[in-house]
Amino acid sequence: KAGVTQTPRYLIKTRGQQVTLSCSPISGHRSVSWYQQTPGQGLQFLFEYFSETQRNKGNFPGRFSGRQFSNSRSEMNVSTLELGDSALYLCASSLHGVREETQYFGPGTRLLVL
Amino acid sequence: AQTVTQSQPEMSVQEAETVTLSCTYDTSESDYYLFWYKQPPSRQMILVIRQEAYKQQNATENRFSVNFQKAAKSFSLKISDSQLGDAAMYFCACRYNNNDMRFGAGTRLTVKP
Numbered sequence: 255k256a257g258v259t260q261t262p263r264y265l266i267k268t269r270g271q272q273v274t275l276s277c278s279p280i281s282g283h284r285s286v287s288w289y290q291q292t293p294g295q296g297l298q299f300l301f302e303y304f305s306e307t308q309r310n311k312g313n314f315p316g317r318f319s320g321r322q323f324s325n326s327r328s329e330m331n332v333s334t335l336e337l338g339d340s341a342l343y344l345c346a347s348s349l350h351g352v353r354e355e356t357q358y359f360g361p362g363t364r365l366l367v368l
Numbered sequence: 369a370q371t372v373t374q375s376q377p378e379m380s381v382q383e384a385e386t387v388t389l390s391c392t393y394d395t396s397e398s399d400y401y402l403f404w405y406k407q408p409p410s411r412q413m414i415l416v417i418r419q420e421a422y423k424q425q426n427a428t429e430n431r432f433s434v435n436f437q438k439a440a441k442s443f444s445l446k447i448s449d450s451q452l453g454d455a456a457m458y459f460c461a462c463r464y465n466n467n468d469m470r471f472g473a474g475t476r477l478t479v480k481p
Contacts, residue, residue: 257412287469299470309467312468344413352467353400353401353463354420359405359414360412361411362412
């Protein structure tokens with residue numbers, strides 16, 4: 255089975271712009287979670303989608319949003335980019351998104367905001 | 369507050385030796401799941417081992433084992449017979465009742481040949 259894929263792998267944007275990141279989960283997985291990883295804050299949970307519905311949300315401003323499609327692919331959008339949004343954005347998929355399941359991570363999208 | 373703490377930013381181990389990475393967490397819940405993830409340089413994060421809080425027996429996966437002390441809220445990872453490929457950032461994580469997943473700050477493990 256193919257693993258979790260994320261596109262693009264690298265992205266450079268300027269302040270004020272908006273960006274969309276994509277995540278394709280492992281085939282058959284219906285839960286997709288997004289995380290932000292920075293040297294200062296570490297790994298922080300953004301949100302989780304299951305069957306096209308946002309099921310859980312972390313403590314991030316409304317500029318961060320996401321969605322999930324019927325094929326379980328997910329996109330994350332950040333509007334009005336700030337310098338502090340520079341980070342590695344990871345997505346992870348699991349079968350049902352229940353607590354005991356292993357999450358499989360993608361390689362991440364590295365976003366640099368100038 | 370639900371927090372996960374890794375007090376060792378960096379650790380070093382000689383090849384073939386044993387090393388233990390520490391992790392403590394804070395929760396008022398009785399049922400949760402604990403994980404250790406490994407993130408090699410520029411590579412994807414992968415699961416090393418996991419532990420169900422309701423199980424008293426410590427989880428083991430080949431050279432990796434945990435010391436789970438529920439009362440102390442401690443979840444350390446022991447790597448035996450360390451190999452060069454074990455060099456990575458190791459993250460401890462806890463998944464709570466509301467499916468919230470919290471990670472520690474990570475421990476960078478260096479393996480010396």
